[in-house]
Amino acid sequence: MTKTNLIGAVLSAILISGCSTAMPADMTQEATSVPAIYETNISADENQLAIKAKYEAGVESADSKSAVVETTNETEPVEVALIDIEAPVAPVSSAISAYYVKPGDQQAKTGLVLNWTDFQMVTETYEDEWTVLAGAIDGIGDWTFKYTVDGDVESSGVIPLTYYHDDYAIGLPLACNYGPTTVEGWTFMAEIDNRVCYSHAPGACYVFDDGWDAIVLDARRYAEWKGGENFHDPGKYTLVAYNSESWVIASEGTPNVTELTEAEAEVSDVNALADKIINKMMPLVGVSDPKWGAINWAEYVREEPQDDGSTIYWLEAELNGCQFSIEIDDTMPLGFAENHKWSAAIMPADFVTRQNDSTLYHEQYAINIVGNDVCIVNTATDVRRNVSLDNKYHMDSTVCVLTLTDGKHAKCVTLRPELISFMYAISSK
Numbered sequence: 106m107t108k109t110n111l112i113g114a115v116l117s118a119i120l121i122s123g124c125s126t127a128m129p130a131d132m133t134q135e136a137t138s139v140p141a142i143y144e145t146n147i148s149a150d151e152n153q154l155a156i157k158a159k160y161e162a163g164v165e166s167a168d169s170k171s172a173v174v175e176t177t178n179e180t181e182p183v184e185v186a187l188i189d190i191e192a193p194v195a196p197v198s199s200a201i202s203a204y205y206v207k208p209g210d211q212q213a214k215t216g217l218v219l220n221w222t223d224f225q226m227v228t229e230t231y232e233d234e235w236t237v238l239a240g241a242i243d244g245i246g247d248w249t250f251k252y253t254v255d256g257d258v259e260s261s262g263v264i265p266l267t268y269y270h271d272d273y274a275i276g277l278p279l280a281c282n283y284g285p286t287t288v289e290g291w292t293f294m295a296e297i298d299n300r301v302c303y304s305h306a307p308g309a310c311y312v313f314d315d316g317w318d319a320i321v322l323d324a325r326r327y328a329e330w331k332g333g334e335n336f337h338d339p340g341k342y343t344l345v346a347y348n349s350e351s352w353v354i355a356s357e358g359t360p361n362v363t364e365l366t367e368a369e370a371e372v373s374d375v376n377a378l379a380d381k382i383i384n385k386m387m388p389l390v391g392v393s394d395p396k397w398g399a400i401n402w403a404e405y406v407r408e409e410p411q412d413d414g415s416t417i418y419w420l421e422a423e424l425n426g427c428q429f430s431i432e433i434d435d436t437m438p439l440g441f442a443e444n445h446k447w448s449a450a451i452m453p454a455d456f457v458t459r460q461n462d463s464t465l466y467h468e469q470y471a472i473n474i475v476g477n478d479v480c481i482v483n484t485a486t487d488v489r490r491n492v493s494l495d496n497k498y499h500m501d502s503t504v505c506v507l508t509l510t511d512g513k514h515a516k517c518v519t520l521r522p523e524l525i526s527f528m529y530a531i532s533s534k
Contacts, residue, residue: 201229205337206265208326209306211274215254218274222307223265224329224336240265243332277304277311287365287373288312289321291346291353294361301360319345319355319362327352371488378470378531379481379490385530386498386523395449395505395525400424405444406509418509418518420447425532430466433507433518442511451522454504463520465527474523476501498526 206212206221214236225240235257238250242265250260256270279302286293286301289310295301303312310321320342322330333339342354346362353362365373389395396402403421410416418433439445454460464473469485477499482489500522507518 201231203228205335207306207337208309209277209304209311211276213272213274214252216256216270216272217252217258218269218271220267220269221265222267224326225265226335226337235259240335243329243335277306279304286312289351290348290365290370291321291351292363292365293319293359294363296360299360317356317358317360319353319359322352322354323350327354330354368488371483371486375470375481375483375488375490378467378472379479379492381533382472382479382481382527382530383492383494385533386494386526387529388498388500389451389522389526393451395451395522400525400528404446406447406507407444408438408442410438418445418507420507420520422528424528425534427467427528427532429528429531431520431524432464432466433520434462435518439509439516440511440514445509445511447507447509449505449507451503451505454502457504457506457517457519460504460519460521463524465524467528467531472524472527474521479523479527494523498523500526 204227206223206225206227208222208224210221212219212221223242225242227238227240230237230239232251234253235251236253239248241247242263245263248261248264250258250264250266252258258268281300281302283300284295284297286295286303288301288303289305293301293312295314300314301312302314303310308323308326312319312321320326320330330336330339330342341356343356344352345355345359346353346364348364355362392398401423407419407421408416409419414437416435416438418435420431420433422429422431462473464471466472469483471482471484473480474494477494477496479492479494480489481492503522504519505522505525507520509516509518
């Protein structure tokens with residue numbers, strides 16, 4: 106019996122019998138494979154752990170010092186392992202199961218939610234009132250995590266999971282797209298009518314459809330796949346694409362995977378922003394005071410004098426976790442203070458004789474509107490996209506007027522109301 110087969114037989118016998126104990130390091134045997142075990146029995150005394158098994162009748166197997174199986178037509182128990190031990194063996198725990206987990210998997214355990222962060226092969230056992238999870242992290246070593254139904258938790262120093270006390274587990278967010286889909290810098294060239302689903306997890310992104318799946322891995326996760334011991338069914342996947350940042354492994358049937366070039370990524374990002382503005386923009390119907398609403402506006406407008414005697418007013422805002430700045434250009438400063446109190450109202454454009462140039466900034470993008478045309482510019486790369494607004498979203502007949510004061514002086518400046526509507530569109534999910 107080979108070393109691998111013997112260890113497999115021992116572990117199988119232990120798991121089936123419900124007894125767990127430490128195995129000695131020197132168990133190397135050289136012999137032919139034995140027939141399948143279909144019944145096992147484990148017994149122990151002070152010095153030895155004996156494992157007996159019934160084999161399929163009528164099949165020959167070789168002899169070795171720790172495994173003796175002879176040709177037989179009987180199915181009587183045959184001793185297959187006799188292991189010396191240094192201390193009395195007592196079954197301190199009962200094996201329940203062994204299973205694989207992957208980054209992003211969640212489990213609800215009677216008021217405790219586990220979020221797995223690594224690929225792992227987990228053994229789950231009972232120890233008195235504790236449930237014990239155990240495994241080994243590549244390059245780090247063994248770990249254990251114990252919990253009770255009362256919410257008590259104990260663990261080793263490094264564990265491949267996070268946890269919180271609750272009765273509800275919320276799975277990974279899932280997104281879907283039809284046709285070619287770009288995920289983590291890789292484009293999956295699916296047919297236009299084929300759906301591609303994907304979800305992000307720590308160090309990995311799972312991409313799949315009916316009949317195939319792929320995983321985008323970072324360096325650590327790739328090593329876990331190559332090692333194979335903690336990765337379920339590693340032979341199912343083949344490395345199909347890689348760069349210095351990530352690796353793509355995929356099953357049979359996965360569409361071709363191509364790397365998104367930097368130029369393509371820049372154009373794609375600008376196009377995505379433009380599509381959001383066009384498809385999710387809503388007119389500010391019935392809005393007269395934009396300070397009252399979902400937008401979290403800064404308390405003050407910041408004044409920034411320029412060398413030519415003009416000034417720039419900056420109005421900061423936050424909406425749904427997205428940060429925005431509106432730049433308003435004017436001919437001269439208001440006074441000596443840097444920050445000014447402000448109020449705003451949207452009114453007919455013919456109420457004012459002069460309108461200021463204004464630009465909306467979000468991340469590295471600058472967005473402005475002239476007439477009915479919107480220009481979106483990636484300020485880091487100068488990649489740009491121009492789109493025209495549908496007439497029902499065009500608000501050129503109105504203007505947003507800001508009244509600024511430093512407590513002594515006051516003035517008014519204006520901005521295009523569409524910039525506020527763009528903020529709602531960009532921050533929408």
